[in-house]
Amino acid sequence: MTQRIAVVTGGIGGLGSAICTRLADAGRKVIAADLGNREERIAGFRDQVACYGDQIEFAAVNVADFEDCQRLINSLQQRHGAVDILVNAAGITRDISLRKMTPQQWHDVLHVNLDGVFNMCRQVVDSMCERGFGRVVNISSINGQTGQFGQTNYSASKAGLHGFTMAMAREVARKGVTVNSISPGYCRTAMVETIPEGIRDQIISQIPVGRIGEPFEIARAVDFLSADDAGFITGVNLPVNGGGFISF
Ligand code: CAA
Ligand code: NAP
Numbered sequence: 001m002t003q004r005i006a007v008v009t010g011g012i013g014g015l016g017s018a019i020c021t022r023l024a025d026a027g028r029k030v031i032a033a034d035l036g037n038r039e040e041r042i043a044g045f046r047d048q049v050a051c052y053g054d055q056i057e058f059a060a061v062n063v064a065d066f067e068d069c070q071r072l073i074n075s076l077q078q079r080h081g082a083v084d085i086l087v088n089a090a091g092i093t094r095d096i097s098l099r100k101m102t103p104q105q106w107h108d109v110l111h112v113n114l115d116g117v118f119n120m121c122r123q124v125v126d127s128m129c130e131r132g133f134g135r136v137v138n139i140s141s142i143n144g145q146t147g148q149f150g151q152t153n154y155s156a157s158k159a160g161l162h163g164f165t166m167a168m169a170r171e172v173a174r175k176g177v178t179v180n181s182i183s184p185g186y187c188r189t190a191m192v193e194t195i196p197e198g199i200r201d202q203i204i205s206q207i208p209v210g211r212i213g214e215p216f217e218i219a220r221a222v223d224f225l226s227a228d229d230a231g232f233i234t235g236v237n238l239p240v241n242g243g244g245f246i247s248f
Contacts, residue, residue: 005080006226007031007073009063009120010090012045014189015139018215019087019222024055026223028085031076036060063090063116073123082127085226088117089139091157093191095150106153113157117164121179125172134177135226138165139218142185142241158183162237169235178234180225185241187213208243 006023010016011032020030030052032045042058049056061072076083092112094105117138128134143151144158161181169179186192186203192212195203204212221240225233239245 004028004084004228005031005076005082006085006087007033007076007083007120007124008087008089009033009061009116010088010139012041012058013089014191015184015187015215015218016087016089017045017048018219019089020056021049021052022216022219022223023085023087023226024049024052026227028055029080030056031059031080032056033059033061033063033072034090035062063088063119064111066115066119066122069116069119069123073120077127082131083124084128084133085135085137086120086124087137087139087222087226088120090116091139091141091191093151093154093194095154095195097150098152101153109153110157110160113154114160114164117161121164121168125168125177128177129172129175132176134172134175135230136165136168136177136179137222137225138179138181139222140165140181140183140237142183142239142245145183145237145239145247146245165237166235173234176231178225178231180234181237182218182221182225183237183239183241183245184218185213185239185244187215187218189215206244207241208246211242213240213242 006028008016008019012034020032024030062068094109138161140161141158143155147155165181
């Protein structure tokens, strides 16, 4: 069987890098797509995944820029062939209460977290449909399900992802393409480290399993949803949150 090509945006971040190694362990060729122009971080990532050789490679992209996403996917298609698996994990926070939030803080988060998913999916949807296979996994958040103080921008972007996921899933279902989202709870990454310590401790103390999540626990769910034999699972949201939001 030919090797599946997977693109992971936010691929050198906390969750993204765990997703890259998990998908590589599952035999995929993985492209970690993340912001360029930061040699030290990219070199650190390359060191981290060196044992995978050319099975994991880095490619620069700004997901908020439609043309840049187009350039990335065109160049990957020329070098490796069509993309089989797209994991949208690029994301940012600009936490502040609505009463103080600037239009810039609102737009920055919506541009990356929501427009970025459109910008990437739009590049791969035709070829996935034409070839009759595709797996799209959008990384949303528990805070898109519950709302969070200081995150009207982030919660809106992540809730919006669910609508996008469900609608796209319907459009491509007959073409062998599945589209799902994962809603992680709080996990041990740089994003969560920026929360003031007192607030972070309080949040973690309320997680039913009694601890923060580890990136590999999210990667495991991505592997599950992107498997070849996961073709009957589409349009769903998979919460992976230590019981942080229990619902049905
Ligand atoms: N809950 C309730 N009240 C709060 C509060 C909270 N979490 N945070 C602040 N307040 C209160 C303050 O006590 C203050 O009250 P008074 O006016 O009576 O004094 C009022 O709200 C305004 O407080 P601030 O001026 O401090 O508010 P701010 O605009 O500066 O924002 C904040 C504070 C930065 C949002 C801070 O609350 C915070 O960092 N909260 C955590 C947000 C969070 O969970 N982010 C998740 C990031 S990780 C992630 O997003 C990954 C994921 O998907 C899970
Ligand atoms: P992270 O470590 O900050 O990783 C996110 C990566 O995306 C970073 O490398 C980031 O670069 C990159 N990025 C930011 N803007 C980008 C852009 N315009 N184009 C391409 N890449 C961009 O955060 P994480 O915790 O791994 O989060 C990954 C995803 O999971 C995000 O969508 C996040 O919202 C979601 N999530 C995280 C948690 C959690 O608890 N960690 C929970 C629920 C959901 P910079 O570092 O320069 O910003």
